[in-house]
Structure formats: structure tokens, C-alpha cells
Amino acid sequence: MAERRTLSRRTLIGAGIFGAVGIGAATAVGVGVANRGGGAGSAALQLSWLHSVQFGGSYIALDRGYWSEAGLDVSLLQGGPNAPVEPPVVSGQALVGVSAVDFAAAAVAEGATFKIIGAAMQNNPTVIASLPDNPVNEPGDLLGKRIGMALANVPALETLCTLNNIDVNEIEIVPTQYTAQPLTSGEVDCLLCWETDLPVAMEVQGVESVTMLMADFGFTLQSQTYIATEESLRDRRDEVVAMMAGEVRGWEEYRRDTDAAAALSVEMFPDAGLDLETQRLQAARQVPLMFSELTDEIGFGFWNDDVIASNIETLALLGQTVTPDLWDTSILEEVHGS
Amino acid sequence: MSAGATARIRRPITAARRDAAIGTVGVVIALVVWELAARALEGGFALAAPTAVVASIVDNAGLLGRALAATGTTALLGFVIGNGAAVALGALAAAWPRSERTITGLALIVVCLPLVATAPLLRVLLGQGDGPSIALAALSVYYTTLIPLLVGLRAVPSTWLDLVQVAGRGPLTALVTVRARASLPYLAAGLQIAAPAAFLGAMVGEFTGAERGLGVLTIRAARDLDVDLTWALATIAAVISMAAYGLIGIIARRLAGGEPPTILAAPRLGSGRGRLRATLVGAGSAVIAAIVLWWGGIVAFDITPFVARTPIDVIGIVTGTRDGGETRDALLGALAETAVFVVPGYLAGLLAGLALAILVVLVPGTTGAVMPIAIALRSVPIVTTVPLIVLLLGRGPVGAIAITAVMVFFPTLVACLHGLRRAPGQVLDVMKVYATPAWRVLLQARIPAMLPAFFAAARMGVPAAVLAVTAAEWLATGTGIGALMALSASLSDYDVLAGAVVIVTVISAVGYALVGAIETRVLARYAPEQSG
Numbered sequence: 042m043a044e045r046r047t048l049s050r051r052t053l054i055g056a057g058i059f060g061a062v063g064i065g066a067a068t069a070v071g072v073g074v075a076n077r078g079g080g081a082g083s084a085a086l087q088l089s090w091l092h093s094v095q096f097g098g099s100y101i102a103l104d105r106g107y108w109s110e111a112g113l114d115v116s117l118l119q120g121g122p123n124a125p126v127e128p129p130v131v132s133g134q135a136l137v138g139v140s141a142v143d144f145a146a147a148a149v150a151e152g153a154t155f156k157i158i159g160a161a162m163q164n165n166p167t168v169i170a171s172l173p174d175n176p177v178n179e180p181g182d183l184l185g186k187r188i189g190m191a192l193a194n195v196p197a198l199e200t201l202c203t204l205n206n207i208d209v210n211e212i213e214i215v216p217t218q219y220t221a222q223p224l225t226s227g228e229v230d231c232l233l234c235w236e237t238d239l240p241v242a243m244e245v246q247g248v249e250s251v252t253m254l255m256a257d258f259g260f261t262l263q264s265q266t267y268i269a270t271e272e273s274l275r276d277r278r279d280e281v282v283a284m285m286a287g288e289v290r291g292w293e294e295y296r297r298d299t300d301a302a303a304a305l306s307v308e309m310f311p312d313a314g315l316d317l318e319t320q321r322l323q324a325a326r327q328v329p330l331m332f333s334e335l336t337d338e339i340g341f342g343f344w345n346d347d348v349i350a351s352n353i354e355t356l357a358l359l360g361q362t363v364t365p366d367l368w369d370t371s372i373l374e375e376v377h378g379s
Numbered sequence: 380m381s382a383g384a385t386a387r388i389r390r391p392i393t394a395a396r397r398d399a400a401i402g403t404v405g406v407v408i409a410l411v412v413w414e415l416a417a418r419a420l421e422g423g424f425a426l427a428a429p430t431a432v433v434a435s436i437v438d439n440a441g442l443l444g445r446a447l448a449a450t451g452t453t454a455l456l457g458f459v460i461g462n463g464a465a466v467a468l469g470a471l472a473a474a475w476p477r478s479e480r481t482i483t484g485l486a487l488i489v490v491c492l493p494l495v496a497t498a499p500l501l502r503v504l505l506g507q508g509d510g511p512s513i514a515l516a517a518l519s520v521y522y523t524t525l526i527p528l529l530v531g532l533r534a535v536p537s538t539w540l541d542l543v544q545v546a547g548r549g550p551l552t553a554l555v556t557v558r559a560r561a562s563l564p565y566l567a568a569g570l571q572i573a574a575p576a577a578f579l580g581a582m583v584g585e586f587t588g589a590e591r592g593l594g595v596l597t598i599r600a601a602r603d604l605d606v607d608l609t610w611a612l613a614t615i616a617a618v619i620s621m622a623a624y625g626l627i628g629i630i631a632r633r634l635a636g637g638e639p640p641t642i643l644a645a646p647r648l649g650s651g652r653g654r655l656r657a658t659l660v661g662a663g664s665a666v667i668a669a670i671v672l673w674w675g676g677i678v679a680f681d682i683t684p685f686v687a688r689t690p691i692d693v694i695g696i697v698t699g700t701r702d703g704g705e706t707r708d709a710l711l712g713a714l715a716e717t718a719v720f721v722v723p724g725y726l727a728g729l730l731a732g733l734a735l736a737i738l739v740v741l742v743p744g745t746t747g748a749v750m751p752i753a754i755a756l757r758s759v760p761i762v763t764t765v766p767l768i769v770l771l772l773g774r775g776p777v778g779a780i781a782i783t784a785v786m787v788f789f790p791t792l793v794a795c796l797h798g799l800r801r802a803p804g805q806v807l808d809v810m811k812v813y814a815t816p817a818w819r820v821l822l823q824a825r826i827p828a829m830l831p832a833f834f835a836a837a838r839m840g841v842p843a844a845v846l847a848v849t850a851a852e853w854l855a856t857g858t859g860i861g862a863l864m865a866l867s868a869s870l871s872d873y874d875v876l877a878g879a880v881v882i883v884t885v886i887s888a889v890g891y892a893l894v895g896a897i898e899t900r901v902l903a904r905y906a907p908e909q910s911g
Contacts, residue, residue: 085507091599092590118507122598123495123853124588125868128503131685148871153685192857193866216857220601222424242604246424312445312591314599314608 083114084280087135089265090120092310094324095237096139097302098161100309102291111283122219127153127268136273137284142263142352146361154271156369159285159342161265161292162330167197168252170240171231172224176251180205180258183231189217189224190233197260198233200358204259221248237327245319261351263344264330274369286376289341296332299324340377344368402747409752427610435607436615442596447615450592453509454581457516462573464517465524466566473532473554480661481668483529488669490522491842491887494583495849496864496880502587503686512584512592519580523790523839524569530835531565532558567631568797572790574623575754578616583850617755624754662892688877696878706874709863710882717848717859720776724783725844729837731784732791740799740825741817753792756785779851786847787840791833798832799825827905834898841890845883 088096099117102108108115118135120126127148130138137158140148145155169188171177177186180201190198195214202209217223217232221239224232225248232239236252243250256262267288269281295302303320336343349365356363410429417428427435436443468486472479494515501511535557543553585594593612600608670690677687688696695701735753739745768778802824810820852861860879867875 091595119588119590121586121588121595123498123583123586123865123868124502125499125871127871128499128683128686132503132683134506144869144871148685151685151871151873153871190857192862193869216855216862218854218857219598220424221604222601225422225424225604238602239604242602246604248604310590312442312449312595314439314442314446314596316603316605319603 082112082280083116084136084277084284085116085118085129085134086284087118087126087129087138088120089126089139089141092117092119092306092313093315094299094303094306094320095265095327097299097306097324098288098292098295100291100305101294101302102287104305104309105291105294107287107290108283111286113280113283113287115284115287127155130155130268130270133270133273136269136277136280138268139265140268142266142367143356143359143361145266145268146356146363146367148268149363149367150361155268155367156271156274157263157266157367158269158274158281158369158372159267159288160263160344161267161288161342162263162327163333163336163344163348164254164256164330165260165262165264166235166237166327166330167194167255167260168234168236168240169231169255170221170224170234170243170250170252173249173251175230177231177253178251179253180207182253183207184211186230187213187215187228188231188233189215189229191218192216194233196359197255200355201255201258201260203358224250236330237323241319241322241326244322245316260355261348262355263348263352267342269372274372278372282372282375285342285372289373289376292331292341295324296328299328340373343370343373343377397744397747399747401744402751405748406751424604424606427607431607432611432614435605435611439608439611443593443611443615446591446593446596446612447619449509449589450512450578450581450585450594451619453512453584453592454516454577456509457513457518457581458520458573458577460513461517461520461577462524462570465521465528465569468521469525469528469532469562470554470559472529473558474550476550479529480657481664483525484662484665485668485672486522486525487842487888487891488665488884490518491845491884491891492518492880493849493860493864493883494518494846495853495861496868496876496883498584498587499868500686500876501584504680504682507588509589511587512581512589512594515584516577516580519576520573522842523572523576524566526835526839527565527569528562530831531562535561563634564631567627567634568793571624571627571631572793574627575620575789578620578623582616621751621754685871686873688873692874693877693881696874697881702874706878709875710860710878713858713860713863713879714882714886717852717861720779720851720859721783721844721848723776724780724848725787725840727780728784728787728844729791729840732788732836733795733833735788735792736795736799736829737821739796741821749792753789756789779848779856782851782855783844783847786843790839790843791836794832794836795829798829801832802828830902830905831898834894834902838891838894838898841894842887845887845890849883 086099088099096117103115103117118129120139126138126140127144129135130140131148131153139161140155142157142160145157149155169177169183171182175186177183183202184207188198192214198212198214199209201207202212215223215229217229221232221234221243223229224239225243225246234240236254240250240252267285273281300321303317303324306320306324307315307317332341335345335348339345346365349368353363353365413426414428414430417426417431420426468482472482497518498511498515501514505511505514532554539557540553543557546552582592582594582597585592586598589595593616597609597612599605600612674689676682677689692701696706698704699707735749739749768781799821802820806824807820810824815823848859849861849864852859853865856862860883864876864879867873867879
């Protein structure tokens with residue numbers, strides 16, 4: 042009895058060691074293969090956050106075959122709280138990435154060869170959200186208040202204050218992240234967040250809130266911008282054009298029926314835990330941020346020189362020096378046929 | 380041995396039943412307190428009542444089931460890979476003792492890597508899919524398995540090894556026939572701690588862009604202010620971790636035949652100076668191995684220079700030749716903020732673990748009530764507990780300290796319990812004959828027997844505390860080195876990221892060595908026979 046047990050243990054341990062070595066080797070091989078990327082005619086779009094109707098236009102493009110019609114097999118790569126967009130685009134794992142002007146500018150300052158080839162959000166979605174009985178309707182209302190925000194966004198708040206002649210030291214900054222709970226529990230008076238995010242969550246939970254769009258007070262910064270490397274723009278130009286053409290069609294379709302876009306998001310990603318009502322509200326709320334008289338005139342994702350000038354101004358206040366070279370209009374010109 | 384064996388036979392019949400009864404009562408009381416607290420805090424969106432949690436689980440059964448399957452699979456793969464690696468490294472160290480210090484040194488360096496910074500790098504390295512989650516789960520477990528395993532591989536009466544030698548066999552035979560068997564209870568202890576850790580690691584790995592899983596849903600639920608779902612997710616994670624912990628315990632008892640046996644291992648030979656030299660050589664070779672792997676990895680995987688920083692780059696960052704010391708100063712400033720949380724949290728966690736272990740041993744039957752709560756605390760993901768801890772203790776230092784303490788406390792408790800029960804049976808029998816009071820038995824027999832296990836936990840607690848505090852800073856407070864690492868990843872500041880990884884790793888490793896030095900001194904004085 043004892044002898045047999047020893048034997049089985051010995052076998053077990055031996056098997057364990059060989060198993061570990063084997064799995065290690067398999068993982069290493071798998072890594073190597075994964076890094077090679079896809080073949081011709083296939084390209085990845087790196088999203089900036091978890092799946093939601095925030096990327097509804099892209100889902101429509103995929104679902105209705107706008108990309109496959111053009112011979113491009115697109116995969117959508119999800120982002121997350123600890124998933125930066127820039128590295129996969131630099132390394133070529135993703136052909137195009139959804140970033141923001143300030144992040145793209147920072148990456149360029151660190152040596153990436155990005156160009157901004159389109160801007161899904163013409164205006165910055167950042168708001169100050171507060172409760173109706175203690176509202177923040179204009180920057181002056183911030184004085185003496187406690188604001189909950191990620192410390193990463195402090196430069197944005199400072200810029201808003203500079204633009205509106207307010208002393209940022211009179212605002213108490215409380216570091217919070219990812220949830221509106223500090224506002225609902227009374228820990229802070231207001232939150233710095235996205236118009237389409239925490240205020241929607243509060244509305245669905247029956248908590249009414251007031252939002253002040255920072256873009257209405259001079260904080261001009263494009264968001265959800267499309268980035269690609271100079272090498273991709275040179276060597277894989279047709280694919281980049283096809284990718285952006287699909288995006289434009291998808292988002293125009295999105296605008297026609299945001300409820301359908303919300304339903305599609307919920308249907309396409311059953312494991313993402315999306316709530317249909319939340320998605321509908323979010324889908325409707327982001328339309329004014331994406332479409333304007335300007336985009337009606339020159340097309341989705343596009344801009345003019347004035348927009349670029351104000352973006353550069355805001356970036357300068359944020360401590361980032363950029364030139365109009367960061368933006369490349371040639372892809373959208375090809376897409377819109379101008 | 381015979382006294383211990385009789386005790387073991389007697390124990391399950393009465394004690395197990397008593398433990399179960401007390402455990403049931405404890406769980407019921409905890410549930411009632413939980414329900415009342417949730418009702419009292421209603422409207423704050425911080426805590427959901429057990430009834431609401433059950434309702435949410437039922438409502439979202441399909442979604443939660445699929446997420447659990449996804450996270451469970453990655454956690455299990457990580458558990459197997461991480462523990463497999465630990466066993467392989469342990470066996471290598473035992474078969475080739477000269478390599479032991481290099482192996483433990485390298486293993487320590489890897490476990491000290493701050494995951495807030497390494498997680499996005501793993502995504503860059505492993506691409507899409509479950510790679511980062513599996514890797515983080517594996518990284519969360521291998522170290523807490525390797526260290527007890529190495530102790531176990533040594534915990535062999537020297538006469539047995541003499542016997543192998545007399546038979547003309549080498550270290551390999553000794554490993555397979557003697558050491559492997561002796562190490563099984565220690566391996567089991569490591570695997571038990573590993574189960575909740577693997578689950579937590581897999582969930583945090585999902586933050587790097589996984590498509591599905593409990594971690595993904597946790598972020599979603601927190602953002603949607605869906606408190607019921609948030610706590611449903613936490614409950615599932617905790618229950619699964621407890622079940623895995625219990626199951627491994629049962630398997631281990633079957634396979635290994637009970638608690639680790641009592642062995643008075645011979646003290647290690649060698650003078651103080653010789654030992655110091657061996658340590659330095661081991662540490663040096665481990666650092667060299669780490670640098671070879673680091674640099675070799677950049678070359679082998681052809682990692683883009685946009686992200687990759689070589690050891691030379693980091694030397695430039697630290698000495699200030701690269702940017703005039705700007706990055707270094709930012710890092711040191713952030714580290715000073717972090718130190719305020721991590722040191723008290725670490726010490727509080729150690730003390731709490733030790734105190735609870737003593738309580739459990741002194742007051743028989745408390746195991747049933749204490750252990751489930753302790754495991755639950757350890758396995759509930761930080762993202763979920765943070766709002767509650769913050770609500771109870773404020774967003775200031777106390778909250779972050781508490782989060783750190785919780786992460787350190789559980790491994791300490793488990794290790795101390797194992798240690799306290801390792802007091803030699805003969806000694807306890809003698810004390811029993813003389814009717815020695817329980818506190819003296821504790822002070823004179825059990826605590827000295829426990830010291831090595833306590834110090835092992837204290838050493839492993841250093842990287843665990845750093846991990847906890849950086850995660851808390853990243854997810855809740857937004858201050859210190861944890862927030863700086865997350866921010867620099869999104870700003871593509873890979874100089875800061877690389878500098879942070881190296882500095883945090885070095886500090887963790889030095890902290891570990893410091894605890895080790897204290898351990899050597901204390902053991903030499905109070906438990907010389909165990910300072911192996």
C-alpha cells in the first residue's frame with residue numbers, strides 16, 4: 042500500500058515538472074505566433090475602452106459588411122482600464138487606433154510617428170457632473186467645491202481654470218476613479234467625467250444630475266481620434282482608406298438610428314454585460330459631440346483649420362507643444378472624395 | 380510521532396463537527412450583519428445586501444456563468460503554469476543546490492515586478508487573447524508555492540539523506556525518494572494560498588483588454604453604479620476561492636497524510652561570513668540572470684523601441700544622464716507618497732495575521748468562523764472592496780493602509796497557523812503532563828515553532844503589500860507610484876514606466892532581504908534548530 046502510494050506520488054511530481062516545462066514552451070511558441078499579426082487584407086482597429094455603443098459606428102460597419110465589401114477583414118480589439126492604445130498601433134498589431142488628441146500628442150513627443158487621420162468626437166466629451174441641489178453650471182461655480190476626478194486629469198482642470206480666470210487652488214481635488222459613487226454618497230460635490238458615461242449611469246439608477254460641458258467653456262480638444270503610423274499611411278494606404286471609409290459609413294448610419302446601434306452593441310457582445318437602456322441613453326447623448334454643422338458640411342470625422350488652431354491652443358495650456366503636422370487630412374479627403 | 384497520530388485520529392470526530400457548527404453560526408451572523416449594514420447604507424451605492432446579491436445572481440445567471448467560465452479557465456491555466464513552474468524550479472534547486480540562491484533570487488525579482496506597470500506590457504508582449512490574464516494568474520501564484528516548497532524539500536531528517544548516500548545514490552535519488560515526499564505537505568500549503576491568488580490575478584489581467592470574464596464585468600458594474608451586480612461578482616469570486624481553498628486542503632490531506640510533519644532539521648552549516656558571501660553571490664547571479672532575460676527578451680521578441688527600455692536606458696534614467704534626473708525625481712516623489720501607505724499597512728497586516736492565528740489556536744473551534752471570512756477578505760477583488768473601505772474609513776491614508784493590510788494578512792494567518800501547529804508533539808505532551816497553562820505552551824513551544832513560518836510569510840508579504848498598495852493607488856486614490864505608473868502608460872511615457880518597474884522591484888527585493896536579515900538574527904536566538 043505504502044509502496045504504491047509513493048510510486049503514484051513520484052509519477053505525479055514527474056508529470057508535474059514535465060507538464061510545467063511543456064506548457065512554458067507552448068506559451069512561448071504561442072507568443073511568437075501571436076506577434077506575427079494577420080495576413081494581407083486583414084487589419085485590426087484598436088478601441089480605447091471596453092465594448093459599448095461608444096464604438097457603435099464601428100459595430101455597424103462590421104455587422105453590415107462595409108469593410109468586407111471593400112475586401113478588408115477587420116477585427117475590433119477591445120481596450121480597458123490598463124490597456125493603452127498606442128503600443129499595438131506602433132507595433133503594427135493594430136492598423137488604426139482610437140485615441141485622443143492629448144494622448145496622441147504625448148506619444149508623438151515620445152517618438153511615435155502617429156498622424157491623426159480622423160476625429161470621431163468633434164468636441165471633447167469631458168463634463169463636470171453635479172447634483173441639481175448643488176449644481177455646477179459654469180466654471181465659477183467650482184470655487185470652494187470638492188471635485189472627484191482621476192489625478193491624470195488635473196492638467197485638464199487647470200486648463201479650464203486658466204481659460205476662465207479661476208484659481209484652481211480654490212477647488213478641492215479628491216482622487217476618485219471609475220465610478221459615480223463618491224458623488225451619490227456625498228463624498229464630493231461634483232465629478233470630472235465623460236458626458237456619455239457616469240451621468241448616464243446615474244440617470245439609469247434614478248439619480249438626476251447636471252452636466253457642464255468643458256468644451257462650452259473653451260476646452261477645445263478632439264476626442265476619439267483615429268491614429269495611424271506614417272509607415273502604415275505609406276505602405277498600407279488602401280487598407281487605411283478602406284478602414285476609415287467603413288467608419289464614416291458606419292457612423293452616418295449610427296446617427297440615423299441610435300437605438301438600433303444600441304441594440305446591435307448589446308447583441309454583438311453578450312458577454313460584456315451591457316444594459317440596453319444605458320446603451321440607448323449613451324448612444325443618443327454622444328450624437329451632439331460627434332456631429333455638428335461643420336461635419337454636415339465637410340463630412341464625418343473632418344475638421345477645418347480653425348478647429349486645429351483651437352486644439353493646438355488648448356494643448357499648449359496642457360503643456361504640450363504640437364504643430365498642425367500632427368493632423369493628416371489626406372485619408373478623409375480620399376474617403377469623402379474631395 | 381505516535382502522540383501526534385493519536386491526536387489526528389481523535390480530532391476529526393469531535394473537532395471537525397464543532398468547527399463546522401461554529402462556522403455555520405459565524406457565517407449566519409456575518410450574513411445578518413451584512414444585510415443590516417447594507418440596508419443602513421442604502422442610497423450610497425456602496426454595499427448591496429445578501430438578498431439583493433442573490434437576486435442579481437439569479438437575474439444575470441447566464442452572463443455570470445459565461446464570465447465565470449472564462450475567468451475560471453484563465454485562472455486554472457495560470458494556476459497550473461505558475462505552480463508547475465514553482466515545482467520545476469524547486470526540484471532544480473533541490474537536485475542542484477548550488478543553483479538555489481540564483482533561482483530564489485530570480486524568482487523574487489520576478490514577483491516584485493509591479494503589475495500595474497507590467498500588465499500593459501504583457502498585453503504588448505502577448506497580443507490579443509487571454510495571454511495577459513493567464514500570465515498574471517501564474518505570476519500571482521508561483522512564488523508563494525516555491526518558497527514553502529523549498530522549505531519542505533529541506534525538511535528532511537539528515538539520517539534519511541545519509542541512508543541514500545550510504546546506498547551510493549546521488550542527490551537526484553534523494554530528491555525523488557526522500558525530499559519529494561517530505562515536501563508534499565508544504566507544497567499543499569502553497570497550493571492552498573495559490574487558489575485565491577490565481578483568481579485575483581486572472582481578474583486583474585482582464586483589465587488589460589480582455590473580452591469577457593468577471594474582471595470585465597466588475598469594471599462595467601462599478602461604472603454603471605450597479606451595486607448589486609458588483610457585490611454579486613465579489614461574492615462569486617469569494618465563494619469560488621473558498622471552495623478551491625477547501626478542496627485543495629481536502630486533497631492535500633488525503634494525499635500527503637495531514638499537516639506537515641514535525642521535523643527538527645539540522646541547522647545549516649557554515650560560518651556567518653561564508654553565508655553572507657553565498658547570499659551575495661546568489662543575489663548577484665540572480666540580478667545578472669534577470670538582466671539577461673530582460674535584454675534578451677527585448678531582442679528575441681523584437682519589442683518596439685517605443686515601448687522597450689534596455690538596462691542602459693534605465694541606468695541613464697536613474698543617474699539622470701538621460702533627462703537631467705526629471706523622471707527619477709518624479710518617481711522618488713511618488714514613492715514617498717506611497718511609503719506612507721505601504722509601511723503601516725504591511726505591519727498592520729502582519730500583526731493582524733499573527734494575532735488571529737494565535738486566537739484560533741488558543742480558543743479551539745474559532746477556525747470555522749475565522750477562516751471563511753479571512754479567505755473571503757483575501758479573494759474579494761480590490762476593485763469591489765475599495766468603495767466600501769473608502770466609505771467606512773475615508774479616502775485618506777487609512778483606506779489604502781487597510782487594503783494593503785488585507786492583502787498581507789491572509790498569507791500570514793495561514794502560515795502562522797501551520798507554524799503554530801508544528802510544535803513538536805513530544806514537547807506538547809510533556810507540557811500537558813505538567814498541566815502547563817495554555818498561554819505558556821503558546822509562548823514557549825508553539826511560537827518558537829511558528830517563527831520560521833511567520834518570517835516566510837513576512838518576507839512574501841513585502842511584494843504582496845507593494846502589489847496591493849499600487850493597485851489601490853491606481854484604482855481608488857489616484858496618488859503615489861501606482862497612479863503614476865498607470866498615467867505614464869496612457870501618456871506613452873515608457874521612461875517613467877521602466878524606471879518605476881526597476882525602482883519598485885529593487886525596493887521590494889531590498890525590503891525582502893531586510894526581513895530575511897531580521898529573520899536570521901531572531902531564529903539564531905529563539906529557534907536555532909530551525910534556522911535552515
